[in-house]
Amino acid sequence: MPTRVYLEIGKTKAFACTVEWPGWCRSGKGEQGALDALVDYAERYRPVVEAAGVRWPTNVTRFEVTERLPGGGATDFGALSKPCLLDARALSAADSRRLAAIVEASWATLDRVAGSASPVLRKGPRGGGRDRDEIVAHVVDAERSYFRKVGIRTGDRSEFIDALRRARNPVPVDAPGKPWPWRYIARRVAWHVLDHAWEIEDKSE
Structure with missing residues (x-):
């Protein structure tokens, strides 16, 4: 398939x-x-x-x-x-557990990569770019705004994962404004985490 x-x-x-x-x-x-x-x-x-x-x-x-x-x-x-x-589909319990597991594995990947990387990363040809701790802080800060899109006003990752595992409706029913679909926020969070984990890896070589 x-x-x-x-x-x-x-x-x-x-x-x-x-x-x-x-x-x-x-x-x-x-x-x-x-x-x-x-x-x-x-x-x-x-x-x-x-x-x-x-x-x-x-x-x-x-x-x-x-x-x-x-x-x-x-x-x-x-x-x-x-x-x-396709993000408008309802989620089964297995769907929600799978999304949550991959998001958690993405966080673990960033933790592993950051833990073994130098604090100072290779810069671009003009000297631009963030160092390791700045990248990690950026990821955490971005997640606060992401989580609000599903009604979570803290940046608490465990609260987000618990809500994701319980999700069955495509979109949170109690989130204000225009909430993101659960499948989309899982994709967005995991992509952002891994994109920066791989950035740290590449700039550490």
Whole structure:
């Protein structure tokens, strides 16, 4: 069975996101560039899934594009920003446990990478870029705003995971404003964590 993928297509970049695998999302120049990047990161993502106790299927890089969404400024900046239509599905108990396990494994990956990295990371050609602790603090700070999208006003990860495991409706019913679907927030949180974990790894080499 092909791996379902949706695309966010901006003016300068596109984002390819797997529907069922939180965190396995990559950007590139155009649709094909994003899909190629997704293939390139498959084996880097695989240990996260295995740490979560989830089976990694064969032929996982055989993709089926299920939806194409117009991107915006966030897409061109390098961040995914939109849920897909398949995120409107209800969740079973097994679905919710699986999403929570992969998010937790993503956090554990960042903890492991940050714990073994130098505090000072390699900078870009113009000297720009954050060091290890700044990246970790940025991830934690971003999660506070993410969690509010499902009605959690603290940055407490355990509270978020408990709510995710209990989720059955596609979208939180008691969250104010325009809440994010549970499948989308799991994807967004895991992607952001892993993107920065891999950044730390790359800048430590």
